[in-house]
Amino acid sequence: MTRGIESEIPSWLTNLMWHMVLTMEVESKDYLQVFTLTKTPTSQHIVHEQEQPPYRYELDVPCDDAVNAKVFVIDDLTHSTMLLAEEY
Numbered sequence: 001m002t003r004g005i006e007s008e009i010p011s012w013l014t015n016l017m018w019h020m021v022l023t024m025e026v027e028s029k030d031y032l033q034v035f036t037l038t039k040t041p042t043s044q045h046i047v048h049e050q051e052q053p054p055y056r057y058e059l060d061v062p063c064d065d066a067v068n069a070k071v072f073v074i075d076d077l078t079h080s081t082m083l084l085a086e087e088y
Contacts, residue, residue, distance in 0.1 A: 004084040010065050013037070013044060014082060020048050021073055021080075026055050033073040039066035 005014060021033050030050035038045040044066040046059045070085035 002083040002087050004087045005082050008069065008084065009067060009071065017071060017073065017082065024055065027053060031075050035071040037067055037069045037071065039068050
C-alpha cells in the first residue's frame with residue numbers, strides 16, 4: 001500500500017478491497033483491478049472492476065467514514081500494490 005492509501009482510505013476498507021480481489025470468482029484475474037469508492041449519506045458504495053475478462057461487482061457497506069476515491073490494485077506476479085489513481 002502506498003502512503004496515499006494509508007492516509008486517505010480507512011484500514012477496514014483497504015482490508016475489504018484486498019479480500020474482494022482475493023475472493024473474485026473469475027476464470028482469470030487481470031493484472032489491474034479498479035475500485036471506485038463513492039460516499040453515500042449512510043454507507044460506502046464500492047464498484048470493483050477489471051477489463052479482461054470483464055468483471056464488475058458492486059457493494060454497499062454501512063459506515064460513517066466513507067470516502068470518494070478511485071483505487072488501483074496492480075499485480076506484477078511477484079508483488080501486489082494498492083494505490084490511489086492519482087498516484088499512478
